Amino acid sequence: MASRHGFRALRNFGKFAGSCRALQPASTFSSLRQIAPSINRVAGSPFISQTGVRSFASGMFGTFAEDGKISPHGGKLVNTMVTDxxxxxxxxxxxxxxxxxxxxxxxxxxxxxxxxxxxxxxxxxxxxxxxxxxxxxxxxxxxxxxxxxxxxxxxxxxxxxxxxxxxxxxxxxxxxxxxxxxxxxxxxxxxxxxxxxxxxxxxxxxxxxxxxxxxxxxxxxLEIPTRPFPCKTPEEVRAGLPSNTDVVAFQCRNPVHRAHYELFTRALFADNVGKGAVCLVHPTCGPTQDDDISGEVRYLTYVVLKEETNNPSIQWEYLPYSMHMAGPREAIQHMIIRKNYGCTHFIIGRDMAGSKSSVTSEDFYGAYDAQDLAKANAEELGMCTVPSLNVVFTQEEGYVTADYAKEKGFDVLKLSGTKFRKMLRGGDDIPEWFAFKSVVKVLRDAQK
CATH class of the missing domain: 3.10.400.10 (Sulfate adenylyltransferase)
Known part of the structure; x- marks a missing residue:
């Protein structure tokens, strides 16, 4: 009887393995671990141990460290800090x-x-x-x-x-x-x-x-640079992340507004993200473009937003990275960095790390160039991409996807970044559907 159950489990295991190639490493590891007890009954012996499950998952989807976190790029986390x-x-x-x-x-x-x-x-x-x-x-x-x-x-x-x-x-x-x-x-x-x-x-x-x-x-x-915002090391960030759990990274270089928040909170429910996942909001706080808001002010907006939303599924950390605005190539760079910080998934937005000509204002990259390159290399990196949803605010149901709003014929409200900045400078009321009050206050205080 034990063998019959075991081989049935093996048969189910085979079906599972064939279907989970679209899944991400962490949720796959979790699912494999769940079915391991059935497989262990084969001939009354431990057919697949937790180590074996990890080995199988690693072979298919990228390696995992013994602490249940995704392994760093290249297999080992570098640390050249001298302590003596x-x-x-x-x-x-x-x-x-x-x-x-x-x-x-x-x-x-x-x-x-x-x-x-x-x-x-x-x-x-x-x-x-x-x-x-x-x-x-x-x-x-x-x-x-x-x-x-x-x-x-x-x-x-x-x-x-x-x-x-x-x-x-x-x-x-x-x-x-x-x-x-x-x-x-x-x-x-x-x-x-x-x-x-x-x-x-x-x-x-x-x-x-x-x-x-x-x-x-x-x-x-010898020393970590003294900054007005704290930047934890990869080792420190990893220590604060849950084990054997999907970690979805959200990269940004600007203050987070309502649409951004909707985007990364909804990403936790994407088809290729496992149950109980967390989102690591990991803004770059180093130099960016000349017209971007300073890293210190951006950091303050994140602090107040973290307090206002108080979402246990969202973790906030800060990255001392200087943007290159390299579009597709920079998307790969960000994925590698976030893998080193313990992330299994990466949200790829439209025109990620994109740039416009300083003369003609024409885009250097297509809207989906970064997504395409990231998807093409995700499997080799042992990560998954989560395409960013195009969410819009409607009078009828609040934030929904643009496709859904179009299908239903909803009234979509829009506010361009240019108009938002003009309203901010002019002291006009910013609609709460567009921006968080706490974030707006920080931005206004910084203008004084």
Whole structure:
């Protein structure tokens, strides 16, 4: 009888395995674990243990660490932070020169040291740089969206040197220089941003802000930058996430308004998201475009919104990342980073990380280019994408999908971002269906 039950379970297991390839790793692992007891009855012996279930799920959908969290990109979370004070002092004294970091470079140094950019533990060699530009992969074959590089105009720095990386009075890290090379900036721009036009902010940054050389080598962290907003490390964020549970990441670089909130709360009920999932709202708080709201003000809007909504299914953390506005390539970069922070799913919005020409205002990317590239590479990353719903506010039923509103012939209310900013500056009442009162207050206070 036990064998008959066991083989029936195996038969069901086969059907399940065939159907779950569209599912995400965490919910698949959970489902496999649920049916394991039936399979264990085969011949009265433990046919599949929890380790076996994990092994099967990992083979199909990407690996999971022993704590029930998705494994970091490359399998290991990098951490180059030095904790011993004597070792720190010795490293600093061994430095031949000092380099003051820009805001953008300080973000990159932090993410390298704490593992946000795992598997890399330093700035890219010319080989990795070229491979990422040309193929969106490191030399070892792992996916990587955009090169992570450190620029300089210093003619004296040379391979073998140790360079103290400073930022606003802090000793952030020590770079041991492996190589110094001249980048092909036009090729880098075209590969990373899909254009060599100086009208793209990322291309302008490469051309006008970065120095003539790039330095490669391992970076050893000494301090985390002091910021007006807290940025937990991947290890710290992972520790606060539930085990064996889907974690849906929502990336944003602007204040969250009503439509955004509807979008990421509804994502928890997407077809490929398991029951009991949580959403990690993980805004980038580093430099973005010149006309974006400052990171400090954005952070304050998130704090008040977290308090106002008090939703236990939503976790809020903050990412010290500097936006490149690289569209599809940046979507891949964000997925890799969020995987390192413990996320199994990633919400891909329309025109994600998109950019317009500074002259013509034309879009550099199609509305769904980022979604298409993310979907094409999600399986290899061991993650799932959750397309962002196009939600609109209606007089009849509040927020619904645009398709549903059209089908029902509902009256859709609209407010453009341009008009919202004008109303904000003019002190006009902002409709509550569009923005949270608490967020509007923070934005208005910041204008005083």
């Amino acid at each position: 004070e004597k070792e720190k002092a010795a490293l600093i004294s061994s430095c031949k020169s000092t380099m003051e970091l820009s805001d953008r470079n300080a973000c990159d140094v932090e993410l390298v040291c704490v593992g946000g950019f795992s598997p890399i533990d330093g700035f890219m060699s010319e080989g990795d740089y070229t491979s990422v530009v040309d193929n969106m992969r490191l030399e070892n074959g792992l996916l990587f969206g955009i090169p992570v590089v450190l620029d300089t105009d210093d003619e004296a720095v040379a391979p073998g040197d140790k360079v103290l990386l400073t930022y606003k009075g802090q000793n952030l890290a020590v770079l041991t220089v492996d190589s110094k090379y001249s980048p092909n900036k036009p090729k880098e721009a075209l590969g990373s941003y899909g254009t060599s036009s100086i009208e793209h902010p990322g291309v302008a940054m490469i051309s006008m802000e970065r120095g003539k050389y790039y330095l490669s080598g391992k970076v050893q962290g």
